[in-house]
Amino acid sequence: MPGALLYVGCPKGNVAASVFGFEDGKLRKRRRGRLPACRISVVSSAVANPAARTSEERVYEVVLKQAALVREQKKTKKKTVDMEGMSNWDLLNEAYGRCGDVCAEYAKTFYLGTLLMTPERRRAVWAIYVWCRRTDELVDGPNASHITPKALDRWEQRLSDLFEGSPYDMYDAALAHTVSKYPVDIQPFKDMIEGMRLDLRKSRYQNFDELYLYCYYVAGTVGLMSVPVMGIAPESKATTETVYNAALALGIANQLTNILRDVGEDARRGRVYLPQDELALAGLSDEDIFRGQVTDKWRSFMKEQIKRARMFFDEAEKGVAELNAASRWPVWASLLLYKQILDSIEANDYNNFTKRAYVGKAKKLLTLPIAYGRALMVPTSKAADQMRS
Numbered sequence: 001m002p003g004a005l006l007y008v009g010c011p012k013g014n015v016a017a018s019v020f021g022f023e024d025g026k027l028r029k030r031r032r033g034r035l036p037a038c039r040i041s042v043v044s045s046a047v048a049n050p051a052a053r054t055s056e057e058r059v060y061e062v063v064l065k066q067a068a069l070v071r072e073q074k075k076t077k078k079k080t081v082d083m084e085g086m087s088n089w090d091l092l093n094e095a096y097g098r099c100g101d102v103c104a105e106y107a108k109t110f111y112l113g114t115l116l117m118t119p120e121r122r123r124a125v126w127a128i129y130v131w132c133r134r135t136d137e138l139v140d141g142p143n144a145s146h147i148t149p150k151a152l153d154r155w156e157q158r159l160s161d162l163f164e165g166s167p168y169d170m171y172d173a174a175l176a177h178t179v180s181k182y183p184v185d186i187q188p189f190k191d192m193i194e195g196m197r198l199d200l201r202k203s204r205y206q207n208f209d210e211l212y213l214y215c216y217y218v219a220g221t222v223g224l225m226s227v228p229v230m231g232i233a234p235e236s237k238a239t240t241e242t243v244y245n246a247a248l249a250l251g252i253a254n255q256l257t258n259i260l261r262d263v264g265e266d267a268r269r270g271r272v273y274l275p276q277d278e279l280a281l282a283g284l285s286d287e288d289i290f291r292g293q294v295t296d297k298w299r300s301f302m303k304e305q306i307k308r309a310r311m312f313f314d315e316a317e318k319g320v321a322e323l324n325a326a327s328r329w330p331v332w333a334s335l336l337l338y339k340q341i342l343d344s345i346e347a348n349d350y351n352n353f354t355k356r357a358y359v360g361k362a363k364k365l366l367t368l369p370i371a372y373g374r375a376l377m378v379p380t381s382k383a384a385d386q387m388r389s
Contacts (some may be wrong), residue, residue, distance in 0.1 A: 246319020
């Protein structure tokens with residue numbers, strides 16, 4: 001699969017990308033590429049007629065459920081699960097430590113960003129990262145060719161067990177402890193597994209509605225997993241739903257960027273993660289992608305795809321300032337770095353067949369202080385009003 005993420009977006013084969021963009025690593029008046037400012041009334045009518053629901057409406061139901069959990073936790077303190085065999089704090093600390101080691105080895109930029117968070121949040125984000133990475137590797141790792149739908153069913157059962165406080169191993173134990181402390185819903189985790197199932201059986205997407213759902217499964221889910229841990233700023237006047245929508249938008253933007261960056265790589269695997277109807281409208285087909293020639297038609301098509309991804313990034317920016325102060329810097333860093341991948345595709349004259357777009361080390365270093373400056377911005381009632389509009 002092209003990739004996944006934590007509130008940020010991750011590289012191909014490195015699930016980390018959604019909370020922070022670990023390492024390099026896949027329209028209301030319905031303008032394409034923009035998250036709808038859905039309202040509960042819209043969702044309710046869709047439920048009455050399930051066949052009429054768009055992917056965005058289906059995903060927004062998950063957003064509403066997660067936001068409700070956050071509000072509920074404010075009323076009643078969530079009780080930490082006392083997991084059998086893991087009540088020993090030394091063992092639990094070791095479990096979190098192992099998660100941190102995995103992050104440090106496979107997602108150096110992400111790991112450094114987590115060090116700016118409080119120790120408790122840092123460890124929780126590590127646990128989520130590791131679970132996402134292990135899930136991604138089921139279909140993208142060294143044993144991917146042996147993975148079957150039944151294997152994913154077993155992985156989902158393990159997920160249910162750890163949410164009930166019965167982890168299978170040390171990594172599961174860290175996540176089980178995390179989800180017992182924060183208002184994290186199991187649905188985004190299940191949906192990520194569903195994204196893995198899609199990769200086993202699907203290699204074409206007929207339209208953007210289908211592709212949007214896939215991007216949610218493999219990347220947008222990480223935003224919903226991680227926001228409860230990263231926290232919303234106490235002074236924020238934005239609604240919980242709007243903050244989650246921004247996290248979702250960042251995940252979608254990162255995944256769309258992964259897809260555009262990896263067109264050639266995916267084509268060599270027989271996969272095309274681009275809307276078939278939009279390719280046809282541009283006078284292109286799968287054969288043109290497999291041929292790998294940059295033509296005027298391809299440039300025009302790519303300009304529209306990049307425009308859509310940037311619209312999702314713009315939507316995401318509205319919510320970053322609403323996060324807890326200690327969590328903003330890594331998210332801003334991820335967002336700005338990922339946007340620059342789109343710039344790199346343009347600089348390569350839209351040749352994403354044989355040239356891999358990337359952000360050089362010097363640009364990364366220059367981006368970090370810019371991201372830090374933006375992280376100092378505090379939520380304002382004006383920003384909240386803009387998010388509600």
